[in-house]
Amino acid sequence: MSGPVNHEDFPGAERDAVRSAPASDGDDADAYYATLPPWAVAHETISRAGSAGPPAPRTPVSFVDSAEATGERPRGVPQHVGDRPPSYPSHPLSCPGVRDGDGFAAFTPAVVLDGAQTGPLTVRAASIRGDSHNWEGSCRQDAMTVTRIGPPEAELLLLAVADGLGSAKSSHLGSYRVTRQTAVHLDREAESIHAALSAQDDGELRAIANKAIAGAVGELHLAQDQATTLHVLLIPTDVGIRERAVFSVGDGGLFRLRGGRWEHGSPVGEDNLLDTRTEALPHAYRSVKCNRFQTVPGEILLLGTDGVTNPLTQKDPEFARHLADAWGGPEIPSLSDFLWQAQTRAKSYDDDRTVICVWEGDA
Incomplete structure (x- = not known):
């Protein structure tokens, strides 16, 4: 599954934060990036070579399901012994x-x-x-x-x-x-x-x-x-x-x-x-x-x-x-x-x- 690749793909609060990103380099930009989650920083990195310029091309961030990464799946309903589960719900x-x-x-x-x-x-x-x-x-x-x-x-x-x-x-x-x-x-x-x-x-x-x-x-x-x-x-x-x-x-x-x-x-x-x-x-x-x-x-x-x-x-x-x-x-x-x-x-x-x-x- 891929992460958001344009502003409209961000959730509401994050989308507003991204749109308010500083247009230039400096301390304000550093403080701004420190408040963003890693996936937002990856999409909103600004080129700092020389004078401020247009944003560098955004590389989509790949999201890996934690269960896929570890090879584990959620355990689900507790196990039971015997031919039939108890009559009561398990939760x-x-x-x-x-x-x-x-x-x-x-x-x-x-x-x-x-x-x-x-x-x-x-x-x-x-x-x-x-x-x-x-x-x-x-x-x-x-x-x-x-x-x-x-x-x-x-x-x-x-x-x-x-x-x-x-x-x-x-x-x-x-x-x-x-x-x-x-x-x-x-x-x-x-x-x-x-x-x-x-x-x-x-x-x-x-x-x-x-x-x-x-x-x-x-x-x-x-x-x-x-x-x-x-x-x-x-x-x-x-x-x-x-x-x-x-x-x-x-x-x-x-x-x-x-x-x-x-x-x-x-x-x-x-x-x-x-x-x-x-x-x-x-x-x-x-x-x-x-x-x-x-x-x-x-x-x-x-x-x-x-x-x-x-x-x-x-x-x-x-x-x-x-x-x-x-x-x-x-x-x-x-x-x-x-x-x-x-x-x-x-x-x-x-x-x-x-x-x-x-x-x-x-x-």
């Missing part, structure tokens, strides 16, 4: 309004995307409004936090996800607040957490987890109509420490990709069976579960709400294989690739979906 429809009476919901975006690189650790994170909420026009009830806590000598990467309970009217506010306030409380305990991980002291880690999460809930005055789950993953940025910890309340949680398969890595009960009860803050602040574990370079950790962890189980092996192939390859996805992959749809799984992945690189 947001209505959204909450300012006059609906919930000021927080009205300004909650349908999608949040984040990422980080800390030494050999690479993070990709996305929180996506579910198909059912897109259809209803209700806000995303999930929340996430990606940050660092602690001083340089005891620094930790903190990753948190929360899933507001659908039965609680203001759970979206609870999930947003608790991920951030818990990070603040854990920051105060960062040196103790770092020491407990180094010493492999599970009892101390449990005590810190209970103290920090109870403190956050109490400080927020978290009410029952703000009920939410919470999962926090803590990773030392010191490459010499391979211990990690996850603190959990409620469903969702941690998975590890090993040998192309997702393994559940969330805390378990004393009987070594997963606790399937639906627990949530604020009332479950005394039953925080804690799990310490080790990783090796090359592993991938996934922290998620049940919108992604439920289909990762054997309930939908095709979904699990799809994400294992997407995120277990030789290349770490870009932010936009990760978002598109995280939006992979599976019939009957239409809840909000929040997923944070960590690629454990070589030290």
Whole structure:
């Protein structure tokens, strides 16, 4: 496709600017050309050899479609697993309004995307409004936090996800607040957490987890109509420490990709069976579960709400294989690739979906 070759081909504002071009050389002309986009400069270059003269012949500018230049095409509708796509549309429809009476919901975006690189650790994170909420026009009830806590000598990467309970009217506010306030409380305990991980002291880690999460809930005055789950993953940025910890309340949680398969890595009960009860803050602040574990370079950790962890189980092996192939390859996805992959749809799984992945690189 070729660019404009005469004044009439320019859009209105640009056309007027081109027609007002200085007729002579000098500072005014330099300032004028500095305001034009490159394609306009290419069409309006004035010969500066000797005295001012007529404009040099204009050479048409060729425009190359970015997709043609890179060999890539727009991704389009998110992929789905299974024989048929979900019944809901794959894109947001209505959204909450300012006059609906919930000021927080009205300004909650349908999608949040984040990422980080800390030494050999690479993070990709996305929180996506579910198909059912897109259809209803209700806000995303999930929340996430990606940050660092602690001083340089005891620094930790903190990753948190929360899933507001659908039965609680203001759970979206609870999930947003608790991920951030818990990070603040854990920051105060960062040196103790770092020491407990180094010493492999599970009892101390449990005590810190209970103290920090109870403190956050109490400080927020978290009410029952703000009920939410919470999962926090803590990773030392010191490459010499391979211990990690996850603190959990409620469903969702941690998975590890090993040998192309997702393994559940969330805390378990004393009987070594997963606790399937639906627990949530604020009332479950005394039953925080804690799990310490080790990783090796090359592993991938996934922290998620049940919108992604439920289909990762054997309930939908095709979904699990799809994400294992997407995120277990030789290349770490870009932010936009990760978002598109995280939006992979599976019939009957239409809840909000929040997923944070960590690629454990070589030290």
